[in-house]
Amino acid sequence: MAERRPGAEPAVRVAADGRVLLSGDWTLRALSAGLPGLRAQLAQLPPVARWDFTAVQRLDSFGAVLLWHAWNRQWPATEGLADAQLRVIDRIAGSSGKLPASRARFGIVDAIVLLGGALLGFRGHALGFVALFGQIFLELAHVLRYPREWPLREVSANIHKVGVKAMPVTALVGFLIGVVLSYLSALQLKIFGADTFIVNILGLGIIRELGPVLVSVLVAGRSGSAMTAQLGVMRVTEEIDALAAMGISRGLRLVLPKVLALTLAMPLLVLWTSAVALLGGWVSAWVELDLSLGFFVQTLPAVVPITNLYIGLAKGAVFGFLIALIACHFGLRVRPNTESLSVNTTASVVTAITMVILADAVFAIATRSIGVPT
Amino acid sequence: MSAVPVVALHDIVTRFGANLVHDGLSLEIPAGEIVALVGGSGSGKTTLLRHIIGLTRPAGGTVRLFGEGLREGSIHERIARQRRFGVLFQQGALFSALTVGENIAFPLKELGVATAAELRDLVVLKLAMVEMEPEHAALMPAELSGGMIKRAALARALALEPELLLLDEPTAGLDPDRSAAFVRLIRSLHHELGLTVVLVTHDVDTLAALATRIAVLAERRIISFASLEETLKQDHPFIRRFFLGEHGRNALTRQGGNH
Incomplete structure (x- = not known):
């Protein structure tokens, strides 16, 4: 039984009469130190031999497996085997080889299966996404009919979480992007002496394009992933099932507040980030081109039609809606294991950013003749 | 039986905030x-x-395992x-991303002593010890019932003998x-x-x-x-x-x- 030190060293040697003498502790702990040497010794033993266990003190299942494989999975002639040791080896003999080695080769059939799986998976995602999209509108219709059931607290909490708390990081990134954009543009404009056009470039670029997309990427990484992870863990811990059992709609309490909050908060974040980015742009223009703040503020409304701001805000709302919906879609698909949680969170962020950029392209085409001064 | 206790707790003091949980607890197993x-x-x-x-x-006291200090x-x-020592956690704590077989093989693989064929045999053996079938090795922990989770977790706890x-x-x-x-x-x-x-x-x-x-x-x-x-x-x-x-x-x- 438990001894203070690892017991006697396991050893194997061939006696003069051809018997193989085993001695010491044949346990995992005693064996692990000198295992490569022992394996080599076992491999060199004569194939047919008589195995003497008399000097073996302890034998556990690892030692038994080692010997069994050295015997090519067949009982050799043995002597001095204690009853307990016999039982251990016997159990190995009974269970050996029952678990087939996993298939390692990747064939043509696997490729087809993989492709089919991917296509079906995509179809599943598309159907699930459309279903969730429809569910949101049903929930919305429901709360419009029964105004008492508005999940106002949840919406407000979510706006705080995804909007207010995101303000510092979006401001920092926006400011720096504004500085960089303005600096690079100013260098070019100086060559042509077209210094004042910096306002046009910054105004149009940031308000119409950069602001909404920049915020979307940040929010998808920051809030989209958090939503997916939260819903995912709630699925793992059966909290979503508990809600369903109480007769509370998960769409109404979990999905709708998130989607609504992000749809409302995103235009505000876009406005805030665009403003800070413009400020950064002005700082850079002031240093580089000596442009005054008064001139910047006065020129901006004249060269950038207000429609651009509306387009930017509309984009913000649509992108926010998409990010939240995608995050919830993937969150609700999490299966109860850690791997699935990580896969779905990754997929949520990547899909959200891709969809936002796709939607941005659609916006660009749909609004190509609106708000661009000619 | 050797005289050295397997577990020896001496004068253990545990405190959670203001809450004193153990105060001078001693036990020798x-x-x-x-x-x-x-x-x-x-x-x-x-x-x-x-x-x-x-x-x-613990906030105070010593824990000794097999006659040696725990952090010695x-x-x-x-x-x-x-x-x-092997531990069976209350919820099983099987690694949810691995199959039952991989869960049982995991500690042995970490030790890096067994070949792939030996690992497979050991997995079947440990499964048999806890009265599970070789086919169960391919299941994911999420597919197991409560009793099976406990048994699979026990098999993993037994993996390192x-x-x-x-x-x-x-x-x-x-x-x-x-x-x-x-x-x-x-x-x-x-x-x-x-x-x-x-x-x-x-x-x-x-x-x-x-x-x-x-x-x-x-x-x-x-x-x-x-x-x-x-x-x-x-x-x-x-x-x-x-x-x-x-x-x-x-x-x-x-x-x-x-x-």
């Missing part, structure tokens, strides 16, 4: 025993188990010491039938492998059927460490409530034949 640690809810049974495993560190020696010595097995609520959440089967399983493993077993439980059925000694945790220390019969003779309000309440009495009557 000799080799080969099945010790049940019982106590009321929140009396710090699981915390004590976590001290033994080394997951938490080089990093390799500490790891080697940790490999001498431990000398000491620590069980946290081994039968909690199992129906009486499964729970009795699990108790039988642990008893036969104890008999075959000569393990020392420490289990935390508040199921009187389990401990009456399994424990050779009972450590009662109350008033922030071990108030009694004795066999079931001797424990029952003690006159302490917690022991009376725990064992001689209606449920406890019924359980003891049921197990009467076994002792």
